[in-house]
Amino acid sequence: MLRTAILGAAGYTGAELLRLVHRHPELELAMVAARDNAGKRLGDVLPSTLGVEGVGDRVLESFEPERASELAKRVDVAFLCLPHAASARAGKALFDAGLRVVDLSADFRLKSVEAYTKTYGEHPAPELLATAVYGLPELHRKELSGAKLIASPGCHATPAFLPLAPLLKSGLTGPNGIIIDSKTGVSGAGRTPGQAYHLPEAAEGIRPYKVGSTHRHLPEIEQELSALAGGKLEVVFTPVLAPMSRGILCTAYARVKKGVSEEDCRKAARELYAGGLVTVLDAGVLPDTLWVRGSARAHVAYVLDARGGTVLAMGSSDNLARGASAQAIQAFNVSMGWRDALGLPEIAQFP
Numbered sequence: 001m002l003r004t005a006i007l008g009a010a011g012y013t014g015a016e017l018l019r020l021v022h023r024h025p026e027l028e029l030a031m032v033a034a035r036d037n038a039g040k041r042l043g044d045v046l047p048s049t050l051g052v053e054g055v056g057d058r059v060l061e062s063f064e065p066e067r068a069s070e071l072a073k074r075v076d077v078a079f080l081c082l083p084h085a086a087s088a089r090a091g092k093a094l095f096d097a098g099l100r101v102v103d104l105s106a107d108f109r110l111k112s113v114e115a116y117t118k119t120y121g122e123h124p125a126p127e128l129l130a131t132a133v134y135g136l137p138e139l140h141r142k143e144l145s146g147a148k149l150i151a152s153p154g155c156h157a158t159p160a161f162l163p164l165a166p167l168l169k170s171g172l173t174g175p176n177g178i179i180i181d182s183k184t185g186v187s188g189a190g191r192t193p194g195q196a197y198h199l200p201e202a203a204e205g206i207r208p209y210k211v212g213s214t215h216r217h218l219p220e221i222e223q224e225l226s227a228l229a230g231g232k233l234e235v236v237f238t239p240v241l242a243p244m245s246r247g248i249l250c251t252a253y254a255r256v257k258k259g260v261s262e263e264d265c266r267k268a269a270r271e272l273y274a275g276g277l278v279t280v281l282d283a284g285v286l287p288d289t290l291w292v293r294g295s296a297r298a299h300v301a302y303v304l305d306a307r308g309g310t311v312l313a314m315g316s317s318d319n320l321a322r323g324a325s326a327q328a329i330q331a332f333n334v335s336m337g338w339r340d341a342l343g344l345p346e347i348a349q350f351p
Contacts, residue, residue, distance in 0.1 A: 003028055003077075004075060006032050010191070013081045029055060042057070078099050083105065091103050104328055120216065132151045135153060137276060137340055152324065160180050166271075168229045180221070182249075185319055188246075196241070207240065222235060273300075277322070293349045299315065
């Protein structure tokens with residue numbers, strides 16, 4: 001079994017990783033770390049771990065990049081659930097120390113230093129951008145094989161990318177005029193309290209945020225879609241905060257080429273996602289975030305509005321599972337030559 005560290009274990013994605021690593025047959029939890037909660041017992045910070053042998057009684061450690069060589073003697077792989085920039089510093093130190101690194105921040109997703117700088121600021125380790133592999137297994141399976149540095153995709157990027165990728169890859173739609181509407185649960189904002197995510201503020205309303213091409217996940221969406229389209233692609237992306245704890249429902253609007261049918265879209269998706277953790281829904285079945293809650297699977301669906309030749313390419317996923325922690329483990333599974341779903345829940349929590 002591979003000794004596993006989770007840095008940033010006290011947050012939502014860290015908690016989800018703990019749940020998944022605990023049930024994984026090839027991973028053994030060896031170290032947990034947190035910034036603000038260092039020195040506390042894990043069960044006191046995440047009561048869901050109380051009574052779980054080898055988990056709840058662990059003490060959250062602190063971690064500094066200077067200690068990377070020390071940590072490398074204790075663990076084989078590190079999952080990073082840290083803020084951007086901090087994750088890059090830790091990731092570089094751990095990667096240089098010989099560990100396998102799976103980063104759940106945005107620090108290694110973008111291939112362009114210029115795009116990262118414009119979106120996040122100066123990158124602490126730009127030389128590693130070319131080394132990191134974008135951790136979407138259905139599209140980067142070959143590159144993920146043996147990868148030592150994996151950049152897990154953003155939560156909005158996953159359900160936006162999955163339904164559109166088959167259409168662009170097969171030439172069913174062109175690269176122009178794509179509009180993406182993405183509704184997300186409140187947990188996507190993280191565990192740090194904020195007024196906008198306070199129950200009375202979030203439970204009875206729905207609101208767009210970071211509109212007008214300002215959301216930080218847009219560059220990676222355009223990066224990956226452009227690679228499939230064979231040229232620079234720009235989309236209109238609007239994220240919307242929905243009154244639910246977890247889940248994302250994305251609806252993308254794209255013009256299909258003349259003669260393309262709804263079934264053509266489903267066929268292209270089924271061929272592309274055969275054997276992976278993406279379910280292509282049958283005709284007349286529309287996605288629901290409840291169907292993927294807590295699951296490593298994503299659902300995609302297509303409806304053709306024949307009046308304007310527009311396809312509604314829809315995707316749903318759990319932002320903490322397939323949109324973050326489960327997808328990170330799926331990508332790591334692929335890098336190790338294991339099956340995608342090893343140790344991962346494929347059946348959603350219902351209701």
